[in-house]
Amino acid sequence: MPPRVDSVALLERTMQMIRETHTDWDEDQVLERTFSLMNLQPNTNQAEKIPKSVLSIISQIVKLNENNWAIWEPMFMDCIRPIKNAKRILTEEIPSGHTNYDEELDSHLLGLILSSCDHGPTSRIDTYTVQEQGEEEQLGSTLYKKLKAALTINDEVKLSAIHDRVHEVKLAQRNIVNLGKELDQIWNDAARLGSRMDEKLKKSTLYRCIKDDWLYTQTVDSLKAAQPGCSYEYAYHALAKKHQEAELSGRIRATARVASNRNPAGQAGEHRQCHGPECSGSRRAPVESMAVVQSPWRPWTPTDSHAKEERAHM
Structure with a gap:
């Protein structure tokens, strides 16, 4: 050699x-x-x-x-x-x-x-x-x-920091979607470092963050009672759906208030006395305004896997 x-x-x-x-x-x-x-x-x-x-x-x-x-x-x-x-x-x-x-x-x-x-x-x-x-x-x-x-x-130090983030994450501006993305990012970061964090911790963190917000307290309690063994993905989508419904409902109510403010009491009386076809457009104005607000929103629809899981738990 x-x-x-x-x-x-x-x-x-x-x-x-x-x-x-x-x-x-x-x-x-x-x-x-x-x-x-x-x-x-x-x-x-x-x-x-x-x-x-x-x-x-x-x-x-x-x-x-x-x-x-x-x-x-x-x-x-x-x-x-x-x-x-x-x-x-x-x-x-x-x-x-x-x-x-x-x-x-x-x-x-x-x-x-x-x-x-x-x-x-x-x-x-x-x-x-x-x-x-x-x-x-x-x-x-x-x-x-x-x-x-x-x-x-x-890597161990980074993993320790990731575990700290789990306890520090919060629900910002009542936005479930952003909260879900942040939790997914934390779990993905841990996976890249070779650590598989428990999904139960992920779900409990989701519940904890939303529990702090008054808008979802009853939703969390009812979901935990009805589906105690559901996965994080199921829990996340159920709460995200509730968030979407609440936000859409709030926008509809806000639009109705705006439409009401645009029609003072006197004008409202005049409209009630008007029976001609020229008044029909005015009567439909509030409804059309509401439709404009609703049009950009798409109702949350579960995927096939989520629908099957919901039926399985019924």
Whole structure:
């Protein structure tokens, strides 16, 4: 076996040389050129270990920073999938000393990880990738383990903040739709971080937020009594329907008041005494005004799944 090359040193020297030669290039251009040069080095065996197609794909994925491990990690793993045993070596499923362990490949994986990191001026990722004094020789597997331990802590902090948001969310301006969207966003954010939050908590949060609003107190109580085991989706749509009906009813009443204010008592008396066809339009004016207000509104209609669920609970 040829002597193992220090991939980190080679990568850093090559990148520095390219930066000095092309001072106007950004970091992505420098990395792409570095890959191209390293792939042509006859003594590195880079071409044998890492196919050009893998290098090309990795150069295009999102760069790893201190906040996006949950996004970067599955993308990087998908990129190295074509390389035999690469993922298993990186995750130490095939540890050092195993029959299928390849130290040279592990070293090249280190270079791939470093090249896929965000080295921009605002990134702090370099603080995690530097080999510390007394630390054993860095390979792809050792750096991967170190990054995972450091960066998933941030995910745990984010997840904690998400749980705090559950207790802080409120119903704003009696708008059920916006409340539902906010709850869905919280649950989706948690799912992206690998946490599946209980739907019962989602439904109870919905009830809690609406319970604080006087308009829906009786609706929540009646729904909880009639459908105690209903899903969040069913509860949300039932309450959203109530919200829509209440808002539409309020607009109709407001239109009726406006129409009434436009007809003083004297004019109303004159209309009662008028029997000719020229008065028929005046009599229909309030009704037409109400229709104008109602026209933009579409009544809430449950989907087939919701209709089936309603029938199942009847």
